[in-house]
Amino acid sequence: MPRRTRPRTQDQRRQRHKDVLHDRGGHRANDFRCVGCRLDVSVDAPGTAHRNHCPQCLASLHVDRRIPGDRASECRGRMEALAVFTRPDGEWMIVHQCLSCTELSSNRIAGDDNAIALMRLALRPLQDTDRASRTLINL
Amino acid sequence: MSTTSNTLKIHTFTCAWCGLTATKSTSDGALRNHCPSCLHSQHVADHVEGGPSECEGRMSPIAIAVLRTGDWMLIHRCVRCDELTSNPVCGDDNQLILMRMAVRPLAQPPFPLEALGSL
Numbered sequence: 001m002p003r004r005t006r007p008r009t010q011d012q013r014r015q016r017h018k019d020v021l022h023d024r025g026g027h028r029a030n031d032f033r034c035v036g037c038r039l040d041v042s043v044d045a046p047g048t049a050h051r052n053h054c055p056q057c058l059a060s061l062h063v064d065r066r067i068p069g070d071r072a073s074e075c076r077g078r079m080e081a082l083a084v085f086t087r088p089d090g091e092w093m094i095v096h097q098c099l100s101c102t103e104l105s106s107n108r109i110a111g112d113d114n115a116i117a118l119m120r121l122a123l124r125p126l127q128d129t130d131r132a133s134r135t136l137i138n139l
Numbered sequence: 140m141s142t143t144s145n146t147l148k149i150h151t152f153t154c155a156w157c158g159l160t161a162t163k164s165t166s167d168g169a170l171r172n173h174c175p176s177c178l179h180s181q182h183v184a185d186h187v188e189g190g191p192s193e194c195e196g197r198m199s200p201i202a203i204a205v206l207r208t209g210d211w212m213l214i215h216r217c218v219r220c221d222e223l224t225s226n227p228v229c230g231d232d233n234q235l236i237l238m239r240m241a242v243r244p245l246a247q248p249p250f251p252l253e254a255l256g257s258l
Binding site for chain 1: 205
C-alpha cells in the first residue's frame with residue numbers, strides 16, 4: 001500500500017467501500033498465506049475438508065483453541081510440524097506445536113502435502129542413529 | 140500403619156490402563172507421569188488454560204517427537220477429550236512400544252515410497 005505523504009484535499013474522492021468480494025464468505029474467504037514460506041494456499045485440498053497447514057512446508061497458525069475451527073485463540077503464533085502418527089485406520093496425522101505457547105494440535109495430512117517433508121518428519125526419530133540403536137539393543 | 144499407606148500413595152501411582160504400580164520418580168531423579176510398561180498416562184493437567192484438569196481421562200501414547208537436542212518426547216492424547224500433551228521419555232520406558240510408535244508411520248505410507256528413491 002503506498003504511503004500517503006500529503007494530506008487529502010477536498011476535491012479528491014474517497015475510495016469507494018467494496019464489500020462484495022472481500023467480506024467474510026466472499027471471494028477466497030478462507031484462503032491463507034503460509035507464515036513459513038509465504039505460499040498462497042487454497043483451502044480446497046484433495047483428500048481433506050479441513051486443511052490447516054501449508055502443503056509445502058507443513059507450517060500452520062495457532063488460531064483454534066479447543067475445538068478445531070472455533071478460531072477462538074488469541075495466540076496467533078506459528079505452529080511447526082513436530083511429529084507424524086498413524087490413526088488406527090492407517091491415515092497419517094501431523095502433530096503441530098505452537099512456537100510461542102507450546103500448545104499441541106493434530107491434523108490429517110492432505111493429498112497434496114509435500115511427500116519429502118512428510119518423510120523427513122516420519123524419519124526424524126530414526127535420524128539419530130545412536131538413540132535408535134540404543135533403543136533397539138535394549139529391546 | 141497409616142503413615143506407610145500414605146507414603147505409598149505419595150510415591151507411587153497405579154496405571155489407568157495396565158494397573159501397574161509405578162514410582163513417581165525414576166531412578167535418575169526425573170519425575171514420571173506415564174506408566175513405564177504400557178506408556179499410558181492420565182489427564183490431570185490442563186494445557187490450554189493451565190492448572191489442573193477435571194477430565195482425569197486416560198491418555199494413550201500416539202507419537203514420538205524429537206527435540207533439537209535429539210531427545211525423544213512422548214506425545215499423549217486423552218481418549219476422553221482429545222487433548223494432546225508431550226512429555227520426555229524416561230530411561231526405563233518400554234523400548235518395544237517406543238520403537239513400534241517410531242516406525243509405525245513407515246509401515247503404512249500414504250504414498251508409494253519407490254518414487255522417493257528415484258529423486
